[in-house]
Amino acid sequence: MILKATELKKDFPRSGKSSNFFTAVQPVDLTVSSGEMTVITGKSGSGKSTLLNMLSGMLQPTSGKVTLDETDIYSLDEKTRALLRNEKTGLIPQGNTALLSLSVLENVLLPFVLYHKEEPPAARAKELLDKVGIAELMNEKPGELSGGEFRRMAVARALLMNPGILFADEPTAGLDSENTEAVLSLLRKAADSGAAVLLVTHEDDAAKYADRILTMDGGRLFDTGR
């Protein structure tokens, strides 16, 4: 699977100032391929999340294109694009996100139930929870999980549909070093088993797992040469 960004740019409207908008992401060209783990680092506010959201089909760019294999994803209507995201991509959003009324297991099954009427694949979800090391917590509510456990659940959830590409926004923020290593090695494993992995972070921990490291600064993306 190949994800390709061309001249991808995002302006946000700004209130009060002389210019009406400011550019959070300057035109970016980027290609991410299967089996490869790409890490984008950069200070807080440099535009990492904005770029990742555009790449993952969550945020309409101001200009430029994102193609997933041969599909220009922003030429699709919202519903088709949502379906494509559901089937082909996995996303670990910034922060702790989950449906708090559901169990951990049900949260992991969430991507499946949105567009399927069949019995959800509980066995696969349990297997994933086992892989991320929180199988014994599957009947708990997410509210009872620690930060590290929460993030592992999000990883399992993102992997459920066997995505060709995996996006992660600060997946290790707020985690201790042990949990950080655990989450990063899970993402590395996903890349090794064939997924394209794109990770953004303002910390340096991910460097040793990355195939390629890019840096963002003031909305511009720089290749650091690795």
Next chain:
Amino acid sequence: MISLKNLPFKNLKGYSGRTAALIFFSALMSVAIFGGSLIIAGVRQGLNTVEARLGADIMVTPESAKNDFDAQTVLLQAEPGYFYMEKSKVDEIAKVDGVDLISPQVFMASTKAGCCSARLQMIAYDPATDFTIQPWIADTYTNGDMGLMDVVVGSDVTVYKDRTISFYDNDCHIVGQFDPTGSTLDSCVYMNFDTVKKLIDSSFVKGMNLYSEYDPDDVVSAVMVRVKPGADIEEVAANIQKQVSGVTTATSRNMVSGIGESLSRVAGTVGILIAAFGLVGILMTVLVFVMMINERKGEFEALKAVGADRKLMSGIVAKEAVMVNLAGGIIGIALSGMILIMFRSLFETLLGAGFVIPGPGVIALMAAAALLAVMVSAAVSSFAAVRRIGGKSL
């Protein structure tokens, strides 16, 4: 197991405190709308029927009756009235300026002991001139004619299988029964002059009539007056009192207005309460929903992350709103219905005469309207909530 279908329910169950609050507010809303409109409709229906059944602008009664009787008493309270004046007064009244139609009536009280099936007020009309009672009978029964010993009874009068009711050893045939008015009219028995004459004769025979000095052919109890179009009712009433000796008048306004005013005050208060409760209900529902969206930001982020579009998320929120408001609405309707049935007599005392619980059709309509209102608030609150989700990226 989890599915998209049961997701809204699971969400509601997971946030049981918030769900309870939402159900409470929508129940409050439906109690206000359903219970309140039930009371208003009951009052209005009662008043309208009393007024319509009265049918006259002015009721003229003998002055002697004034002390122990006033028009409201006979019409709207429990004690049957019992008094007569000379028939010659009818012609005198007819001559007064502004009088259009007149028709005499004879009232007679039955006593339960000895003579009669029940203690009831009998109202007899003159078929030749009557304009107040016959239209009602005609409205209720295609054939408005009543023969000798035929009676129509108010809603509180018990009608037995054989459809007869006996007064002073005379069996009368019940040809029909009126709808309730919530007033003493409900325990009246209506008949024509020929019938009442026969009953009065019988009461003399039985020695049960205090007014034995009157010849039943020469007396009436009251004269119903309709004024000419455009004439001032109060003025005509004053003229009658001035020009005809020994009579007193009551106008339809002061007959019904005593209760009418206090009832419309009640209805007004209830109306304001309905509006207030309804508004609080809607506001709180919208508020709770919007707050909920902020509180559940992480939940919608999760849904978005796994590939939900705005429509799917809106659907979940809307279903939650509908479920919660439907539950609240039904609880509210059941509750107000129960309260109304349980405290029916208390309401009737509180509101005085003229309160009638509306028929099942009207009640069903109001229940539907109350449900519609809570549904509208569900729609409004989920719309407001979804707007907040939609505002964030995607």
